[in-house]
Amino acid sequence: MRKIAAVSITTGKFVAGIVIAILVSSAVSVGFSMMLAIGPEGPQGETGATGATGLQGPKGDIGATGPAGATGATGATGATGLQGPKGDKGDTGATGATGPPGPEGERGFGMPQQGNISIGYSEFIPSYNNEMVKYDEIFGRGLLNLAGSKITFIAPVQLPHGAKITNGTFYFYDNDDDFFIFYFGRSNQTYGDTIGNTDNFPGLDTPGYDHVSFSSINHAIVDNNNYYYWLWIVFPASSISYLYYRFQYALIEYEFPA
Numbered sequence: 344m345r346k347i348a349a350v351s352i353t354t355g356k357f358v359a360g361i362v363i364a365i366l367v368s369s370a371v372s373v374g375f376s377m378m379l380a381i382g383p384e385g386p387q388g389e390t391g392a393t394g395a396t397g398l399q400g401p402k403g404d405i406g407a408t409g410p411a412g413a414t415g416a417t418g419a420t421g422a423t424g425l426q427g428p429k430g431d432k433g434d435t436g437a438t439g440a441t442g443p444p445g446p447e448g449e450r451g452f453g454m455p456q457q458g459n460i461s462i463g464y465s466e467f468i469p470s471y472n473n474e475m476v477k478y479d480e481i482f483g484r485g486l487l488n489l490a491g492s493k494i495t496f497i498a499p500v501q502l503p504h505g506a507k508i509t510n511g512t513f514y515f516y517d518n519d520d521d522f523f524i525f526y527f528g529r530s531n532q533t534y535g536d537t538i539g540n541t542d543n544f545p546g547l548d549t550p551g552y553d554h555v556s557f558s559s560i561n562h563a564i565v566d567n568n569n570y571y572y573w574l575w576i577v578f579p580a581s582s583i584s585y586l587y588y589r590f591q592y593a594l595i596e597y598e599f600p601a
């Protein structure tokens with residue numbers, strides 16, 4: 344149920360209200376009388392000039408950060424560094440096994456290789472088996488001839504193939520007026536050659552021990568493929584004593600050419 348509010352007005356407000364009412368009533372009457380005296384309204388004035396340009400606006404915000412740049416190119420290769428220091432010497436290795444012998448080298452220059460062989464009296468045999476001989480066992484006597492006439496003796500000689508024969512010497516005892524003849528030769532199945540020969544002719548030489556050598560050599564290169572080699576002695580006989588002629592040994596010398 345709506346209740347009507349009680350109105351309470353002060354005296355001051357009441358008086359002011361009366362005054363305002365009087366003034367309004369007076370103004371309305373004045374205005375009404377003036378409206379009867381004013382003419383029609385004039386034309387509108389011209390548009391005013393454009394106002395001054397406003398102030399520049401504030402600076403905008405900082406823009407966003409740009410994208411990162413491209414990766415730079417690869418740099419040039421640097422200079423070669425200094426050589427390092429030399430390393431220490433290594434330990435000595437173990438001694439290796441002995442290898443097989445190498446091939447024989449060529450013969451060098453210089454002195455020729457020399458050699459010789461001796462052929463003692465006991466190597467000799469008589470050329471005819473019915474001749475009387477004696478191999479005297481007493482030192483220095485050697486081969487003796489007991490036949491009373493000249494007989495011949497022969498002995499083999501072994502020399503290295505390819506050697507060059509340089510000399511031959513025969514050692515004997517002669518105490519009578521006959522003499523020895525010595526031969527050195529080679530033979531094969533059909534013929535033979537004399538390599539050297541010598542003697543102690545004329546036989547009136549000073550009695551005693553002596554020796555003689557070849558004056559020249561033929562067929563000096565030893566060829567064992569085609570020959571065998573021999574010594575041959577023509578042994579004199581003494582009418583006085585078989586001890587007056589004795590043969591001891593021969594010496595054959597050779598060399599390999601340089």
Ligand SMILES: [Ca+2]
Pocket residue numbers: 517518519520521522545546547548
């Ligand atoms: Ca003599």
